[in-house]
Amino acid sequence: MAQTEADASLVRVLDAGRWTEGSAKGTYRIVVEEVGFEHVSCRVRIQWLASSAAGRNGNLVAEQAFAEVSSGFWSCGTGKQSIAVSAGNVLRVQATHAYSGEPCTFTAKLGTPGQYQYNACSSRKPASKTMD
Secondary structure: OOOOHHHOEEEEEEEEEEEEEOOEEEEEEEEEEEEOOOOOEEEEEEEEEEOOOOOOOOOEEEEEEOHHHHOOOEEEOOOHHHEEEEOOOEEEEEEEEOOOOOEEEEEEEEOOOOOEEEEOOOOOOOEEEOOO
16 A cells, blocks of 8 residues: 555654755755654655745745655654754765664755755665656
8 A cells, every 4th residue: 555645744844954046045944754654664855945034934946855765664763863964965864774774874965956966875876866
C-alpha cells in the first residue's frame, strides 16, 4: 500500500540559509515528516521561500523532495543537530537505515529554487537534482 500525505506526521521544520537568483532572493525551509508505523522512515522536503516583509512567511517558490533520504527506509535522527544547514548552505541529515541499522549522514549543497547537489553517502555517487 502506498504512503499518502495523511500517513505522514510532521516532525520538524527548520528555516535556515539564504538563496539568490538574479534579483530574487529568499530562504530555505527544511520540512521533516515521519511515515510508517512498524519501521518508521522519514521524508525530507526542501522548500525555497521568497523574501517577504519582516514577521511574515515568504511565498513558496519551489519545493523538492530530498529524494536520496526520502525514498528509502531511512529514519532521521531526533537530536537538534541531526538536521542542519551549515555555512555555504550545506544540508546535513543524519539517518539510520530502518532494517540494516546502517548510519548515514546525507549531505547536499542547496542551490537556486528547485536545485540541490547531493554528495555521496557511503558508496553512493553524487547526483544533481532539479525540479521536473
